[in-house]
Amino acid sequence: MRVVFTKGPGTSYDIAVHRETGAALAPRNGPGGHPYLPHDLVHFLVEAEAGIKLGVYGRLAAGDNGLFWPADPAERAKAARRRKSKRVQSSPQAKADMARSEELAGIAVPVWEVRHGHARELPAYVTAGPSVVDRIVSRFDEYADRWHTLPVGGSLTLTW
Numbered sequence: 001m002r003v004v005f006t007k008g009p010g011t012s013y014d015i016a017v018h019r020e021t022g023a024a025l026a027p028r029n030g031p032g033g034h035p036y037l038p039h040d041l042v043h044f045l046v047e048a049e050a051g052i053k054l055g056v057y058g059r060l061a062a063g064d065n066g067l068f069w070p071a072d073p074a075e076r077a078k079a080a081r082r083r084k085s086k087r088v089q090s091s092p093q094a095k096a097d098m099a100r101s102e103e104l105a106g107i108a109v110p111v112w113e114v115r116h117g118h119a120r121e122l123p124a125y126v127t128a129g130p131s132v133v134d135r136i137v138s139r140f141d142e143y144a145d146r147w148h149t150l151p152v153g154g155s156l157t158l159t160w
Contacts, residue, residue: 001061001160005030005041007150013038022063023070023079036118036144037109044158045139046104047097050132054097057160108136112144 001019006027008014011034016027030040040056047055060066070076110126111133113119147156 001057002157003044003057003160004155004157005038005147006155007147007152008032009152011035011038013040015040017060017068019061019063021061022065023072023075025060025065025068026071026076028068034109036116036148037112037140038147039105041143041147041156041158042105042109042140043101044160045143046108046136047101048158048160049136049139050100050104052097052101054091054094055101056098058097059094061160104133104136108133108140112137112140116144 001017004016004018004027006014006016008029011032013030013032014027015030017025019025030038033039034042043056046052047057052058056066060068065079070079107126110119110122114122115137143156150156
């Protein structure tokens with residue numbers, strides 16, 4: 001699966017997912033908010049480095065639509081009916097993987113910001129993190145400056 005992050009003005013961005021399993025997905029806007037580490041890129045890097053199989057990107061690769069909608073209007077209508085008719089129950093492992101992705105993202109971003117002078121100190125909730133945090137922060141180092149220096153309309157493509 002290929003994931004394309006396209007920079008918008010300010011801290012906005014779009015994300016497109018091109019996958020082999022499941023309906024083709026329409027691109028969507030990301031939540032923005034960080035000039036170096038877009039939220040969805042953070043989760044991609046966290047999940048890839050930590051080996052999280054059923055986080056956002058593992059589910060998308062397996063055919064789940066996640067926060068995306070099918071690009072085909074007929075498929076979109078089917079997906080909307082399925083969501084209204086029943087709530088999809090996540091497995092305990094999927095719930096644990098999503099929680100782990102959020103936890104590691106919440107630790108690794110502040111650690112990266114302090115290490116690079118974008119913040120003066122770690123938030124009180126960040127204590128000594130697991131060694132995987134250092135590996136995640138190193139992955140952030142690979143992409144943060146590349147993202148920051150992209151022109152509006154420029155993209156980064158990552159493979160899951």
